[in-house]
Amino acid sequence: MKISKGLRALGPILCLFLGSLLTCDHALGSPEEKLYYALEMNGQVFGYVELSILSSREKGKPLIQLKEKVENRISALGVAVDTEGWSETRIDPETGRFFFLEQVIDTGSLKFHITASIAGNSARINLQPGGGEKVISLPSGVLLDNPYYFPHLLKDSGQDKQGPQVYQVLDVIDRKLHKVTVTRKGPEPAKIAGKTYRAIILESLDHDIGLKFRQWINADNGYLLKSEGPRSTQRLADQSIKDKLQRVTIDNHLLAKAGAAISDIPAISHLKVRAKLEPVGNWITPESLRVSGQGFDGTVVDNRIDGVFEIRHAKYDGRKAASFPPNFGKTPELRAFLEPEDFIESDDPVLVQKAKELTAGAKDSWEAARRLSRWVAEEIGYDIPGGASARNTYDVREGECGAHSRLFAAFCRGVGIPARVVWGCLYVQNLGGSFGQHAWNEIYMGEMGWIPIDTTVREVDYADSGHVRLGILASAHIALNPKQMEILDFQAGSQSFSGFQGTVDAKKYQPYLGQYKGRRGIITVSMEQGGLTLTLADKRVFGLREPDEKGEWLFKLSPDIGVMFERDQAGRMGGMTILNRVRLPKKPEPEDIPATAPENIRPYLGQYSMPMQKQEIRVAYDEGHLAVHIPGLGVRAIEGPGADGLWTAKPGDDRFSFIRDETGQVRTMVLIETVRSTRID
Numbered sequence: 001m002k003i004s005k006g007l008r009a010l011g012p013i014l015c016l017f018l019g020s021l022l023t024c025d026h027a028l029g030s031p032e033e034k035l036y037y038a039l040e041m042n043g044q045v046f047g048y049v050e051l052s053i054l055s056s057r058e059k060g061k062p063l064i065q066l067k068e069k070v071e072n073r074i075s076a077l078g079v080a081v082d083t084e085g086w087s088e089t090r091i092d093p094e095t096g097r098f099f100f101l102e103q104v105i106d107t108g109s110l111k112f113h114i115t116a117s118i119a120g121n122s123a124r125i126n127l128q129p130g131g132g133e134k135v136i137s138l139p140s141g142v143l144l145d146n147p148y149y150f151p152h153l154l155k156d157s158g159q160d161k162q163g164p165q166v167y168q169v170l171d172v173i174d175r176k177l178h179k180v181t182v183t184r185k186g187p188e189p190a191k192i193a194g195k196t197y198r199a200i201i202l203e204s205l206d207h208d209i210g211l212k213f214r215q216w217i218n219a220d221n222g223y224l225l226k227s228e229g230p231r232s233t234q235r236l237a238d239q240s241i242k243d244k245l246q247r248v249t250i251d252n253h254l255l256a257k258a259g260a261a262i263s264d265i266p267a268i269s270h271l272k273v274r275a276k277l278e279p280v281g282n283w284i285t286p287e288s289l290r291v292s293g294q295g296f297d298g299t300v301v302d303n304r305i306d307g308v309f310e311i312r313h314a315k316y317d318g319r320k321a322a323s324f325p326p327n328f329g330k331t332p333e334l335r336a337f338l339e340p341e342d343f344i345e346s347d348d349p350v351l352v353q354k355a356k357e358l359t360a361g362a363k364d365s366w367e368a369a370r371r372l373s374r375w376v377a378e379e380i381g382y383d384i385p386g387g388a389s390a391r392n393t394y395d396v397r398e399g400e401c402g403a404h405s406r407l408f409a410a411f412c413r414g415v416g417i418p419a420r421v422v423w424g425c426l427y428v429q430n431l432g433g434s435f436g437q438h439a440w441n442e443i444y445m446g447e448m449g450w451i452p453i454d455t456t457v458r459e460v461d462y463a464d465s466g467h468v469r470l471g472i473l474a475s476a477h478i479a480l481n482p483k484q485m486e487i488l489d490f491q492a493g494s495q496s497f498s499g500f501q502g503t504v505d506a507k508k509y510q511p512y513l514g515q516y517k518g519r520r521g522i523i524t525v526s527m528e529q530g531g532l533t534l535t536l537a538d539k540r541v542f543g544l545r546e547p548d549e550k551g552e553w554l555f556k557l558s559p560d561i562g563v564m565f566e567r568d569q570a571g572r573m574g575g576m577t578i579l580n581r582v583r584l585p586k587k588p589e590p591e592d593i594p595a596t597a598p599e600n601i602r603p604y605l606g607q608y609s610m611p612m613q614k615q616e617i618r619v620a621y622d623e624g625h626l627a628v629h630i631p632g633l634g635v636r637a638i639e640g641p642g643a644d645g646l647w648t649a650k651p652g653d654d655r656f657s658f659i660r661d662e663t664g665q666v667r668t669m670v671l672i673e674t675v676r677s678t679r680i681d
Contacts, residue, residue, distance in 0.1 A: 047072025130389025210303030256482030263543030282471030346413035397585030427466030
């Protein structure tokens with residue numbers, strides 16, 4: 001049985017906004033019209049919008065009602081993510097200002113529901129899960145944009161306002177006001193969907209998150225014709241676009257080759273990398289990139305980063321840690337990192353109680369934080385998109401890097417430890433060595449300042465120096481947008497940019513060296529950097545630790561993956577088996593348990609989520625024994641547990657174990673995959 005899981009997976013922090021900017025060249029003379037739009041990325045159509053436009057009246061006043069249905073198909077790091085959504089927006093036809101919005105975004109495993117209403121000088125926005133209700137005061141002249149009709153921008157960009165104009169814009173997703181500069185060009189001809197329009201071009205720059213985008217607006221009626229952002233384009237289409245969708249990978253927006261292969265990533269203690277990035281998520285300056293443990297030499301112009309980062313994260317040993325429970329509540333600059341915020345529900349009673357339970361008796365804040373980080377690292381599986389908010393991640397026991405980081409931050413804040421989520425990129429094995437978009441945490445330890453921790457990659461008391469920090473996570477609109485990354489120097493244990501530093505007994509490793517044929521291609525075992533290294537068919541490189549007492553060579557990157565070598569009858573290394581331990585969180589929904597099931601079997605029964613896939617394994621009681629129902633592979637009986645606590649599948653070599661929580665309830669099943677390879681050289 002094969003369940004695909006990234007060894008150091010990373011992914012989008014949170015895809016909340018579908019980016020469905022709409023286009024139209026129709027007047028609103030009829031009661032209802034239906035229009036279609038194409039969403040394009042990397043030259044392919046990955047989604048569409050079906051829009052219904054209705055003209056009506058409310059309390060005697062005219063209004064335009066927009067009802068949209070959106071579908072898109074993307075792939076991130078080999079994981080398919082299909083998104084559906086719908087929204088209803090009610091707008092004033094004279095100004096284009098919306099006064100009511102409702103939106104639902106559904107990724108299958110996660111659903112967001114957003115409502116916003118405007119009354120006087122206030123906006124009331126409700127976000128679920130992870131947000132609740134928030135009221136925002138609106139200044140005079142604020143733009144209440146809808147994604148379709150822009151008469152106010154058309155008026156403000158007349159001949160008397162040719163230069164840049166600055167606006168306050170309500171961002172419903174972030175539930176904040178953003179400062180946006182809009183520059184007008186045109187009118188000029190624009191050919192869209194085979195038709196030429198007289199279009200005004202608006203170039204916008206968001207000074208809160210660094211987002212740059214262009215809009216083509218019909219100069220005759222103020223409707224959007226086309227929009228281009230850093231990732232995708234929206235354009236007018238017809239109904240046939242629904243049959244032309246292709247799954248588009250967004251990896252090029254998340255990953256950039258590094259130009260060097262590092263086999264022992266957790267040991268990276270120094271990194272120097274030249275970077276060209278155009279990130280979205282924070283307004284970035286050279287000064288904001290220079291933080292403890294990280295230097296930057298270069299330029300930043302309108303969020304275009306061009307320069308050299310140098311990172312040295314010294315591993316903190318707990319010296320001078322704050323007492324526990326700490327007393328930082330009266331420190332103004334720390335207040336924001338102690339209070340709840342969107343997706344970090346640090347006041348949630350369940351999360352607070354769990355955090356207090358885990359930290360009871362801790363001698364100081366550092367010990368308390370390490371207990372919390374270890375729990376998140378061990379109990380929360382990896383999945384895209386996962387739980388998103390802290391509470392939802394706790395409930396479903398899975399999520400991507402943003403989900404892990406938000407839950408850890410909520411735990412820390414719940415017991416008084418200042419914590420924040422930061423983001424940027426980190427070095428990973430993908431593409432033979434690359435940098436990928438990522439989020440992690442920083443916790444405040446009093447006199448020692450902010451300490452980085454990465455629970456997603458199980459660096460529970462540090463973050464390796466392969467992390468390049470861009471800022472504090474403050475927006476749902478996040479994109480790394482790497483243009484070029486090049487490692488100039490590094491140190492990772494005995495491995496460095498110039499080569500291995502030290503001595504090694506080559507004869508010790510010689511019997512293992514060679515090529516092995518696996519299910520997904522050739523695996524090469526070589527001696528590099530003072531030890532054994534595995535290079536997979538997809539060019540990912542993994543260093544191995546020395547064998548344990550059972551003869552298993554664990555990956556340096558993760559203790560969940562290891563290699564066992566096997567000798568043939570002549571005593572020669574004839575093959576190897578890769579052992580991959582995959583954690584499958586148990587779904588909270590109750591299982592229908594047959595009355596004949598013995599009491600000692602009942603705790604195991606239920607549905608278990610398969611990470612990085614939209615499927616589940618069901619554990620049931622069948623004909624007197626425990627059985628696993630595996631999608632596409634049928635039903636297998638499992639026997640056990642043995643003296644080692646493992647259950648064995650019959651037929652097959654896969655084994656299983658179960659992890660109980662502090663109440664004795666089974667919360668996780670661990671599948672131990674066995675992938676055998678035969679030596680071919």
